[in-house]
Amino acid sequence: MTKNEKFELVERFIVENREAHYRLSYSYVKNKENALDIVQESILKALRSIDRLDDISYLKTWFYRIIVNTAIDFIRKHQRMTVMDDDILDIHLPQLEDEMTDMDLQNAINQLPPKYKSIIILRFFEDLKIDEIAEVTGDNANTVKTRLYAALKKLRIEVGEEFRL
Structure with a gap:
């Protein structure tokens, strides 16, 4: 498989599963903007390291691993920072x-x-x-x-x- 073919498969996978990727990152940070940042950073990491994906059948787990690691890194970097999402209002209802x-x-x-x-x-x-x-x-x-x-x-x-x- 050529690098372009692999790139196209990864791109299609990312687009077709964007809601699942957002949901996974949101489950870590509970904030829309931060979750989107994590997804965006994960996509960049995936595209930069596409050569490390040897077997395309592991695409899902490979990309999920990137998201999970990116989310955990984000949490470590921002431990002291607390961001409240709009959903925090629901707690008071x-x-x-x-x-x-x-x-x-x-x-x-x-x-x-x-x-x-x-x-x-x-x-x-x-x-x-x-x-x-x-x-x-x-x-x-x-x-x-x-x-x-x-x-x-x-x-x-x-x-x-x-x-x-």
């Missing part, structure tokens, strides 16, 4: 019990260390399989399973036993 449970779950997920948070997001919000998560995170499948169960245990403790993903 009356809420239904289900919405409160969702908010508790989201807060609990946000409190997880990055290695656990990534696995929860990729497994339950992006619907990736254990092997795909291992590819994205660079860990073996057994490590991913162990971290997944540990993260679920932490979430059950934080949210309560009635919580089930």
Whole structure:
């Protein structure tokens, strides 16, 4: 496969899956502008390192790994900076019990260390399989399973036993 063909495949993949890429980055930073910045930076990184993508069948996990790493780097760089999204107003409005449970779950997920948070997001919000998560995170499948169960245990403790993903 030529570099141009590979470039066109990557470009098509990015355009066709832009909502999923935005959703993944937003799940880390909870801010529209920052999520868009992460996606944009991830696209630049992907296009610059397109030669490292040896097998096109790993395109999805390769690009997700770039997004996850870019999001984690962004969070590290901006730890002290707190940005409030427009959605923060929703917190002050009356809420239904289900919405409160969702908010508790989201807060609990946000409190997880990055290695656990990534696995929860990729497994339950992006619907990736254990092997795909291992590819994205660079860990073996057994490590991913162990971290997944540990993260679920932490979430059950934080949210309560009635919580089930």
